[in-house]
Amino acid sequence: MLKDYLSTHNISIYSLSKRSGISYSTLNDIVNCKVEIANVKSGILYSLAKVLEISMDELFVLCKHEIIVQSERFHINGFVEKKNKKYYLHFAHKHKEYGYELCPVKRESSMFIDSIALWEMEKYLSDIEMEEAYALCIKTKGSNHNTGRLP
Numbered sequence: 001m002l003k004d005y006l007s008t009h010n011i012s013i014y015s016l017s018k019r020s021g022i023s024y025s026t027l028n029d030i031v032n033c034k035v036e037i038a039n040v041k042s043g044i045l046y047s048l049a050k051v052l053e054i055s056m057d058e059l060f061v062l063c064k065h066e067i068i069v070q071s072e073r074f075h076i077n078g079f080v081e082k083k084n085k086k087y088y089l090h091f092a093h094k095h096k097e098y099g100y101e102l103c104p105v106k107r108e109s110s111m112f113i114d115s116i117a118l119w120e121m122e123k124y125l126s127d128i129e130m131e132e133a134y135a136l137c138i139k140t141k142g143s144n145h146n147t148g149r150l151p
Contacts, residue, residue, distance in 0.1 A: 002062040003031050005052075020051040030063065033082050033105065037063035069117045074125045080117045089117050093128060100124065 006016065013031055017024040022044055029035040030048070037045070037060060049059040067080040069089070078091030080102065087102040087109065102120060103109045109116065 001033070002059075003033075005062050006031065011052075016048075016051065020047045022047055034085070036083065067114055067117065069114060069121055071118060071122050071125065073122060076121070076125065078117070078121050080113055087113055087117070089120055089124075091121055091124075093125060098124065 006013070013024060013027050016022070017027050020027070026040075026044065027048075030037070030040060030044075045056060045059060049056050052059065054062075064081075069078045069080060069091070070076075071078070074093075076091055076093060078089055081088050081090065082105055085105045087105060089098075089100045089102050091098055100120065102113070102116060
C-alpha cells in the first residue's frame with residue numbers, strides 16, 4: 001500500500017505535499033484509503049508518480065486496497081478490498097465467485113482485517129460445504145426412496 005511505501009522511504013505526507021504541489025488533505029485521503037484511486041484526477045496521480053519517481057502503473061498498484069487472505073484448511077485464496085469506506089471479502093469456490101461485505105473501514109477493524117477476513121471466509125466455506133452435504137443427503141435419500149432400496 002502507498003502508506004507502507006512512504007513509510008519505507010521515510011516520506012511524510014506533509015513533505016510529499018510540498019514537493020508535489022498536491023494539497024495535504026488530498027494526499028492524506030489517498031494515502032489513508034479514504035478515496036478510491038479511480039476517483040482521483042489523473043493530473044494528481046501523474047504529479048504524485050513523478051515526485052515518487054515511479055510509473056503510473058506502480059502507483060496504481062500501491063493505491064489498490066487489497067489484502068490477500070489464504071485458507072490452509074480449504075486451500076482457497078481470497079482477497080479483501082476497500083471500497084466506499086467498507087471492507088469486502090471476495091473468493092471463488094468450485095467455479096463460483098462469492099463476495100461479502102465485512103465491516104466499515106475503521107482504525108480498529110483495519111488492525112485486524114486480515115484475521116477477520118480469514119475467519120469470515122472459513123465460516124462461509126464451512127456453510128457452503130454443509131449446504132452441499134445436506135443437498136447431497138436429500139438427493140440420495142430421494143433416489144433411495146424411489147428405488148425402494150435401503151441406504
